[in-house]
Amino acid sequence: MSVPESFFGLFPTWIGVYGLSSITLSISFFLFYKKLLIHIKNSIYNLEFNNIKQRIKNVLTNGLAQKKVLKRFSLKQDISGVGHVIIFISFLSFSFSYILFIFADSINNQFSSILLTEVGKLLYLNYLEILTVLVLIALSAALYRRWIISPKRLSYSLTKKPESIIIILLIALLMLTHLLSETFNHIITDSDDFYIISNSLSNQLKYLNLSQSLSITLHDIFWWTHLLTILSFAIYIPLSKHMHLLASPLAFFFASLNNTGVIDTPKNLETMDTFGANNINAFKPKQIIDFFACAVCGRCSEVCPTDLTGKQLSPMFLINNLMDNATNTSISTSTNFNEGVINTNVTETEIWDCLTCGACVNECPVGIEHISPIIEMRRHLVMEKSKMPETAESTLVSLEQRGHPWRGTTYTRSDWHANLNVKTLSENPGAEYLLWIGCTGALVERNQMVTKSIVNVLNYAKLNYAILSEEETCTGDPAKRIGNEYLFQILAKQNIQNFIKYDVKKIITHCPHCLNTIKNEYPALGFKAEVLSYTEILQNLIKEKSIIPILDNEKSTAYHDPCYLGRHNNIYDEPRNIVDSIPGLQRMEMCRNKDKALCCGAGGGHMWIEESNNKRVSHLRTDDFLETKADILAVACPFCLQMFEEGLSSKSPDENKSVKDIAELLEESINKNNKD
DSSP states (O other), X not given: OOOOSBXXXXXBHHHHHXXXXXXXXXXXXHHHIIIIIHHHHHOSSOOOOOSHHHHHHHIIIIIISOTTTTTTOBTTTBOHHHHHHHHHHHHHHHHHHHIIIIIITTTOXXXXXXXXXXXXXXXXXXXXXXXXXXXXXXXXXXXXXXXXXXXXXGOSTGGGSTHHHHHHHHHHHHHHHHHHHHHHHHHHHOOOOOOTTHHHHHHHHGGGOOOHHHHHHHHHHHHHHHHHHHHHHHHHGGGSGGGHHHHHHHHHHTOOSSOTTXXXXXXXXXXXXXXXXXXXXXXXXXXXXXXXXXXXXXXXHHHOHHHHTTOSOOHHHHHHHHHHHHHHHHHOOOTTOOOOSBTTTBOHHHHHHOOOOOHHHHHOTTOOOSHHHHHHHXXXXXXXXXXXXXXXXXXXXXXXXXXXXOTTOOOOTTGGGTTSSOOBTTTOTTOSEEEEOHHHHHHSHHHHHHHHHHHHHHHHTTOOEEBOGGGOOOOSHHHHHHTOHHHHHHHHHHHHHHHHHTTOOEEEESSHHHHHIIIIIGGGGTOOOEEEEHHHHHHHHHHTTSSOBOSOOOOEEEEXXXXXXXXXXXXXXXXXXXXXXXXXXXEEOOSSOGGGOOOOSOTTTTTTSOOSSSSOHHHHHHHHHHXXXXXXXXXXXHHHHHHHHHHHHHHOOOTTOEEEEHHHHHXXXXXXXXXX
């Protein structure tokens, strides 16, 4: 990459390089500031800088190493991640080359040779030529994939905008001008050095017998065009979806260090001036960064259960609509322009559609946390405006008045264990474990059967545990996810007082929502304990031979991963190991499983909130089960159990198909009469 002596004889090259760069980079920073940084500055919240090492690691693994981009790589299904990685590597490689071969060599044309040595420079330039060809292939594949075959995630109106072609053409122009400037440089210098691509091109062009002066002019044209294209990127990026190149490293750096199922717990609610967010400056800085980090790749919407069932909420559109509000606020001269995002950029229906299942967060290659701003907007609607669906309101009323969300139930929290061998903590204060039953396990008849199975299996294993019975109240999970943070903290603190009262150190939960709340959200209120899913305990008891499944089950089963057990808390193998321990029971996998599993439709308070259209998420997931032809749909969540029993009754007339909790399957396989 030889530097021209001047800008076509008008002034020295270094003046053009540094002058143009100073102008374009100043404009770029101004645009970046006006579009994003000003909102971070004006936010009523501060950026979080705790645990710097982990934050740097997030940037290196997910940003630099492209871990999330390659997450879905498959030779048979999706190789697009490889193309993105090639382009990203070329971005880093060419950026380094610009520092050496443009900015440094324009001042001292021997700088790169001194730093790299002549051999090192030759190797690096050949590496860039190979990379150039790979990038051109990747760009061609991207054009074909996005505009010709168009898989679902690239078929949205947002992914079809012309800027997708513009950026591809600009990158292609960079690659071509690099090759052509190198080619004409070989013609000018007549060097004997070997270059894998440009040598061949220069040899072909020599047959045209171009004059030396024309060759120099063409070299300079391609060199300066290459530089101007680079600098045009600096201005174009803050004005386009490729703002994610600047915002995504920030999104990874400031990402939540908690599990994806954790919703932040504000402190000092009594002194807060506002609850939730409706205006851009009321969102947290990380949320604002996320609005601009979106790469418009469609991965989030492709896996979102609400998008798949034709509801209003589509995560990609939600984030981009919030970005539009921020952008319009930046350029508006009217002080009344920012009247709020709700019902201006985002509908209330979209806000209430969310199941908080985390599929979007799990898929996003640029670190966006979609659930967080949705909960902030729910908090605004609930705590500031008292606006919510009628079913959400009645759920909150039941939580406030009865300590549980199940309006209309006639059961008490002690009815289920009236004739069982189970003790309360007041009766067994030395118990090693507290068995947390949860509202659904105690108050819903079908799930009481599951709770009894869990108790029977634990009794069979002679585990030292106890329950709270009437002293238990809702963890507050529904209140938190519906948006009533104040009610959540009241309920949570009641439970924490009981935990402290009985010196609880270990807790077993059946409901994954209870697991997530007590394990991951109660620490913000000052309580920490070892909180385990019952699947973890049962697996350990089987390994220890405290539980020995011996009775055959000659049926087949497909296991469904609950969102709050799997994606949010990374518990995938334990339930499968329990199923696999049962003799004769054949386990199958559904088409969407583990971290790709589709939600049952009950998350985010939707166990009690009606869906916004007639296409139910639970029915779509039931179809996944029916495709397996399995006899039993195995679950490890009380919400999933109820959703799928309704789904099966609606979708399948086959009475031989059923939904069972894995604790029920395990209990059926134990020969209790042979237990010592």
